[in-house]
Amino acid sequence: MELYKTSIPKLDEFLDGGMRPKTITIFWATPGIENTPFAYQLMMERLDNGDSCIYVTQSKKSTSVEKEIEHYGWNAIQYRKMGTLKFIDAYSGLINADSTDEYYVSDARNPAAITEVLERALGDIKDKNRIVIFDSISTLIDHCGEESIKELLKWKEIFEEYDATGIFLFIEWPYDKRILDQIKLMADAIIHLKAIEEKVILREYFTISKVAWNGKKAGLGIPFKISVPGGVKVYIPKLLVTGPYNAGKSSFVHSASTGAVSVDRLGTTIALDHGHVDYAGFSVDLFGTPGQERFDPILGLLGGEALGVIVVIDSTDPDSFARAKDMMERSKSVGLPCVVAANKANLEGSLSPDDIRKRMRLPGDIPIIPLSADSVPPKEKGKEPAILNEDDIHNVFDVLFRTLI
Ligand SMILES: Nc1nc2c(ncn2[C@@H]2O[C@H](COP(=O)(O)OP(=O)(O)OP(=O)(O)O)[C@@H](O)[C@H]2O)c(=O)[nH]1
Ligand SMILES: [Mg+2]
Incomplete structure (x- = not known):
C-alpha cells in the first residue's frame, strides 16, 4: 500500500510512515491555532513527490492560498501550472465574487454542488496519487448548515473509488457535541492542535487521538511553532x-x-x-x-x-x-x-x-x-x-x- 509522508516532523512516526489512501485525516484545531500550515506543508511534500493535490477552498481565494504558501518559502504556483495542483473554488460563490479557477462552485452554499465538482476534478487526474485537501469543515458547517457534514460521508465513498486521500481542516468552535461526534466518526486519523494556555497561549502542541490503521491513541503532545518561512517545526x-x-x-x-x-x-x-x-x-x-x-x-x-x-x-x-x-x-x-x-x-x-x-x-x-x-x-x-x-x-x-x- 502507498504511504503518503506528511513531512511534518514527528507526525509521520505517529502515522506509521504517513497517510494512507482511501482515508480521511483531520487537523483539528482549537480556535486561535493555525492548522493551514500543516496542510500546506504536507501538500507541498506530496506535490514535490509527484502526487496530485486538489485543494478545496471555502475559506479564501485560491490565490490567497498560493500567496500564503509562498510566505513559508514554498512554490505552489509551479504545480498549478504543471497541472498537478488543482483548486476548487467554493469560496468566491459565497461572497458573490468572480472566479478564474478551473473548478468553480458558483452555488457554494450547496454542499452537493461541491461534491459534483470534486468528482469531476478527481476524474480529470490520471495515473497519479490523489490528495484532497478540504479547507474547511468549519466553514462548511457555518455556511451550509450542520446537516452539510453528511455530504462529507459521500466524499469518503468517492475517495474509495478514486483511491484518494482526504485531509480535512477543522476548527473546533463551540459546536454541538453531536456534530463533533459525527466528525470524529468520519475521520480515520485525527491530529489535534492545542495550546497550553494561561492568560495567553504559552505553547502550542499537536497530539493524535485516533489513527485507524495502527490503533494508536493519544500520543505525546509535540510542541510546535510555525515559522515563516519554514513551516511547521517541533x-x-x-x-x-x-x-x-x-x-x-x-x-x-x-x-x-x-x-x-x-x-x-x-x-x-x-x-x-x-x-x-x-x-x-x-x-x-x-x-x-x-x-x-x-x-x-x-x-x-x-x-x-x-x-x-x-x-x-x-x-x-x-x-x-x-x-x-x-x-x-x-x-x-x-x-x-x-x-x-x-x-x-x-x-x-x-x-x-x-x-x-x-x-x-x-x-x-x-x-x-x-x-x-x-x-x-x-x-x-x-x-x-x-x-x-x-x-x-x-x-x-x-x-x-x-x-x-
Ligand atoms: N583544540 C580545541 N580547542 C577547543 C575545542 N573546543 C573549544 N576549544 C577551545 O577551548 C577554549 C574554551 O572554549 P569555550 O567554548 O569558550 O569554553 P566554555 O565552556 O564556554 O568556557 P567557559 O564559559 O569559560 O566555562 C577556547 O579557547 C576554544 O577555542 C576543541 O574541540 N578543540
Ligand atoms: Mg563559555
Whole structure:
C-alpha cells in the first residue's frame, strides 16, 4: 500500500510512515491555532513527490492560498501550472465574487454542488496519487448548515473509488457535541492542535487521538511553532548547554546556532550564551551556562524549565568530570533527556566514550557523543570560541531529539 509522508516532523512516526489512501485525516484545531500550515506543508511534500493535490477552498481565494504558501518559502504556483495542483473554488460563490479557477462552485452554499465538482476534478487526474485537501469543515458547517457534514460521508465513498486521500481542516468552535461526534466518526486519523494556555497561549502542541490503521491513541503532545518561512517545526523553547570551565560550551552554542550571542568577559562566559538552532524539523533555543564555580548560584535559574540538556566536557581532562556531574545536579538537569558531548575528541590524550562513561559512572541510557573542532582560534587571540565540526554537532542533536519526544 502507498504511504503518503506528511513531512511534518514527528507526525509521520505517529502515522506509521504517513497517510494512507482511501482515508480521511483531520487537523483539528482549537480556535486561535493555525492548522493551514500543516496542510500546506504536507501538500507541498506530496506535490514535490509527484502526487496530485486538489485543494478545496471555502475559506479564501485560491490565490490567497498560493500567496500564503509562498510566505513559508514554498512554490505552489509551479504545480498549478504543471497541472498537478488543482483548486476548487467554493469560496468566491459565497461572497458573490468572480472566479478564474478551473473548478468553480458558483452555488457554494450547496454542499452537493461541491461534491459534483470534486468528482469531476478527481476524474480529470490520471495515473497519479490523489490528495484532497478540504479547507474547511468549519466553514462548511457555518455556511451550509450542520446537516452539510453528511455530504462529507459521500466524499469518503468517492475517495474509495478514486483511491484518494482526504485531509480535512477543522476548527473546533463551540459546536454541538453531536456534530463533533459525527466528525470524529468520519475521520480515520485525527491530529489535534492545542495550546497550553494561561492568560495567553504559552505553547502550542499537536497530539493524535485516533489513527485507524495502527490503533494508536493519544500520543505525546509535540510542541510546535510555525515559522515563516519554514513551516511547521517541533519547538523546544529551552535546551540547556552546561559543563565545566573551558570545556567548549560557548563554542558549541556558537557553532550550532545562527546568530548566537554571549555575555562574556575575556572569553569566559559570565552570564549566558544564547543561540537558536533550526535543524531536522526542530526549532530550538539553546541556553549555555558559564563554567566557573563562582557562577554556581545562577545555574539552577538558568536550568529551570529546560526540556533537555547537553553536557559539554573536555575529553582530555578527566579531572573535570566530577565537576560536570556536579553541574548537572546544580542546573537541575538530572532526569531530563541528556547527551554528553565529549569535546576536543581529536586532541592527544582524549578519552574514548567508553572510558568517559566508566570514569563518570554514567548510566547506559545517557549517550556520549565525541565532538571535535574544525578550527581553533590562534593562542594569541586568547580564549575564543572554536568552530566545532558540523556533523558532530548534528550527531548530538540527532541523538538528543530522539530522546526528547
Ligand atoms: N583544540 C580545541 N580547542 C577547543 C575545542 N573546543 C573549544 N576549544 C577551545 O577551548 C577554549 C574554551 O572554549 P569555550 O567554548 O569558550 O569554553 P566554555 O565552556 O564556554 O568556557 P567557559 O564559559 O569559560 O566555562 C577556547 O579557547 C576554544 O577555542 C576543541 O574541540 N578543540
Ligand atoms: Mg563559555
